[in-house]
Amino acid sequence: SSELTQDPAVSVALGQTVTITCQGDILRKYYVSWYQQKPGQAPRLVFSGYNDRASGIPDRFSGSSSGNSASLTIIGTQAEDEADYYCNCRDNSGNHVTFGGGTKLTVL
Amino acid sequence: QVQLQESGPGLVKPSETLSLTCSVSGGSINSYYWSWIRQPAGKGLEWIGRIYSSGITDSNPSLTGRLTMSVATSQNQFSLKLYSLTAADTAVYYCARGMLYGDYWYFDLWGRGTQVIVSS
Numbered sequence: 001s002s003e004l005t006q007d008p009a010v011s012v013a014l015g016q017t018v019t020i021t022c023q024g025d026i027l028r029k030y031y032v033s034w035y036q037q038k039p040g041q042a043p044r045l046v047f048s049g050y051n052d053r054a055s056g057i058p059d060r061f062s063g064s065s066s067g068n069s070a071s072l073t074i075i076g077t078q079a080e081d082e083a084d085y086y087c088n089c090r091d092n093s094g095n096h097v098t099f100g101g102g103t104k105l106t107v108l
Numbered sequence: 109q110v111q112l113q114e115s116g117p118g119l120v121k122p123s124e125t126l127s128l129t130c131s132v133s134g135g136s137i138n139s140y141y142w143s144w145i146r147q148p149a150g151k152g153l154e155w156i157g158r159i160y161s162s163g164i165t166d167s168n169p170s171l172t173g174r175l176t177m178s179v180a181t182s183q184n185q186f187s188l189k190l191y192s193l194t195a196a197d198t199a200v201y202y203c204a205r206g207m208l209y210g211d212y213w214y215f216d217l218w219g220r221g222t223q224v225i226v227s228s
Contacts, residue, residue, distance in 0.1 A: 033214035035153075042202055042221050043153065048214040086153055090213045095166040097143070097155040097206075097213065 002026045002091035004100035011106040012077045020072045020103045022087030030089045032070040034063060037084045037102075046085070047072060082107040110135035112203050112219035119225050126190040126226075130203030130219060137161050137179065141206035142186045143215065144177070146199040154199075158206055159186055193226045200224070 004024040012018035022032055031049035045054040047063035060075045074081055087100040116128035130142065144156040157167035159177040167175045171190070179186040190197060200223050204215040 029211070031212045033212075035215070042218040043215075044218065045214060045216050048207070048216065049212050054216065088153075088155075088214070090211075096168065097158070099145075099153040099155060102152040 002093075002096075002098050004032075004087055004089065004098055006085075006087060006100040006103045008101065009104045009106065011108055012074075013108045014079060015076055017073065017075045018077050018105065020074075020085050020105065022070045022072075022100050023068055024089075024100075025068050026089060026092060026098070027065060027068050027070050029092075030094075032063075032065060032087045032089045034072045035086045035088065036081075037086065038082075043086060077105075077107055079107050081105065110205070110217055112205065112217055114201060114203050114219045114222040116201075116222055116224070118223055119227065120193055121228050122194055122226055124193055126188070126193055126197065126224060128188045128201055128203075128222065128224075130186050130188075132184045132186075132205075137181055137184045137186065141208060142179065143204045143206050144188045145202045145204055145215075146197075147202070147221075148196075148199045156188065156190075156201075195226050198224060198226045 034047040035043040036046045037043040062073050064071050084102045084104050086102045091098045111133050113131045120126050138161045141158045143158040146154050159165045159179050165177045174191045176189040200221040202221045203219040205217040
């Protein structure tokens with residue numbers, strides 16, 4: 001299956017660490033990328049999996065993967081990190097692209 | 109710096125065809141993948157399809173038969189046509205640049221998006 005599954009919502013206290021996960025069998029084959037989307041804005045690349053963090057992304061963001069799961073971790077979460085986060089990778093065919101359903105991160 | 113800008117009608121009637129264009133400025137359209145992605149209000153991202161600068165296309169299987177994509181390298185633009193529209197096609201449509209390195213795939217640049225409403 002090429003489906004990517006994300007928890008719909010996650011919350012974290014200001015300054016704490018949070019991990020957003022993405023699961024799918026396709027992750028055993030391809031690497032995942034992560035995007036941040038704030039209300040009314042276009043998504044923004046956070047972690048490419050290839051060049052690590054995208055340009056301008058603070059080093060409190062990091063990505064990792066193992067088996068059929070990938071994670072985006074934010075250490076010392078800031079208020080401005082409150083957003084929707086999406087994972088993305090190629091599907092089984094290799095020629096199509098699939099997104100996870102997104103995780104809404106709330107910073108308390 | 110490279111920027112992407114979507115353009116097209118904001119309102120389209122059901123059963124009609126949506127035509128969108130993405131203009132690439134500040135860099136060349138050549139040697140990259142260019143994608144269309146949409147997002148219904150309050151929902152997640154859906155990949156529509158991609159076109160390489162050579163003209164080779166891949167599309168979401170759920171849209172096969174309703175979608176045509178083209179690229180105009182001399183104008184640094186690429187376009188989408190989506191046929192037989194229904195209310196379910198109402199969404200913000202984004203264009204984005206895709207990067208492919210072996211098993212890595214990611215969208216490194218996005219347009220600001222354009223709202224499309226399908227309604228009579």
